[in-house]
Amino acid sequence: MWWSCSSSKGDPKELLRRWKSILHHICGVHRWEEDGMEHKCYHTELPADEQIKKWLAEDSPAYKVLYEVVMNTRLLKDLEQMALFKHTGQLEVFHNALLKYCPKRLHFEYASMQARTMLAVMDHNENHNTQRQQAKTASGLQRHNVVFQKQSKQWIARPVYQETTQTFRNDLMDAVIQRRLDPSVKYQDPESHSKVPRLAANIARVSKPRKEDVISAHTSRFTGPDS
Numbered sequence: 001m002w003w004s005c006s007s008s009k010g011d012p013k014e015l016l017r018r019w020k021s022i023l024h025h026i027c028g029v030h031r032w033e034e035d036g037m038e039h040k041c042y043h044t045e046l047p048a049d050e051q052i053k054k055w056l057a058e059d060s061p062a063y064k065v066l067y068e069v070v071m072n073t074r075l076l077k078d079l080e081q082m083a084l085f086k087h088t089g090q091l092e093v094f095h096n097a098l099l100k101y102c103p104k105r106l107h108f109e110y111a112s113m114q115a116r117t118m119l120a121v122m123d124h125n126e127n128h129n130t131q132r133q134q135a136k137t138a139s140g141l142q143r144h145n146v147v148f149q150k151q152s153k154q155w156i157a158r159p160v161y162q163e164t165t166q167t168f169r170n171d172l173m174d175a176v177i178q179r180r181l182d183p184s185v186k187y188q189d190p191e192s193h194s195k196v197p198r199l200a201a202n203i204a205r206v207s208k209p210r211k212e213d214v215i216s217a218h219t220s221r222f223t224g225p226d227s
C-alpha cells in the first residue's frame with residue numbers, strides 16, 4: 001500500500017492498478033494482461049529460488065480473503081484520495097503515537113484495540129496536525145540537541161520541540177459525562193458497542209473430520225500390515 005501510494009506520482013488510476021497488482025504477484029504471476037494491455041511487476045526478475053517458493057493458489061481460501069481485502073470498494077475509494085501522498089514522515093510520527101497506546105507486546109481485545117487506535121488518532125491530531133513550535137531556552141534562544149546521525153556519520157543539531165499536550169483527554173472525559181447525563185441516551189445501548197467483525201474459525205478448505213477417524217488413521221500408519 002505504501003509503495004503504491006508513494007510511487008504512482010499523483011495518478012489515482014495508476015495507484016489503484018499498482019495496489020491491485022498484488023493479486024497477481026502473490027500467485028507467482030509477474031506478467032499479466034489487463035484491459036488489453038500487458039503489465040508486469042516492477043521488481044527485477046526473480047532468482048530461481050524465489051520463483052519456486054510457495055505462492056498462493058487462486059482457488060485457496062487465503063487468496064479469496066486477500067482478494068476481499070484488496071478489492072474492498074470503500075478501501076479503493078479511499079485509496080484514490082491517497083494519490084497526492086508524498087512522504088511518510090507524518091505516518092511514522094503517527095505510528096509512534098499508536099505504539100504508545102497499543103504496545104505490540106501486549107494483546108488487546110477488539111474493542112480495546114479500536115478505542116486505543118482512536119486515542120492515538122486524537123493524540124496525533126492534537127499534537128502533530130500542525131507543526132509544533134520549537135522549544136526555547138530561558139533566555140529565549142531556540143533549543144537544540146546535538147546528536148550523532150548514522151547516515152551522514154556527523155554530529156548534527158536537532159531542534160527540540162515543545163512538549164506534547166493531551167487536552168483531548170479532558171474534552172473526552174467531559175463528553176463522557178455529558179453523554180452519561182443525557183437522559184435520551186440509553187445505558188447499554190447496543191449501538192454504542194463496537195461490533196467485532198465475524199472471522200472464519202480457521203483457514204481449512206475441508207470441514208473438520210471426526211477426532212476418532214483422525215486418530216485411527218494416524219495409528220494405522222504406524223501399525224499397518226507392513227510393519
Ligand SMILES: [Zn+2]
Nearest residue numbers: 025029030041
Ligand atoms: Zn511480482
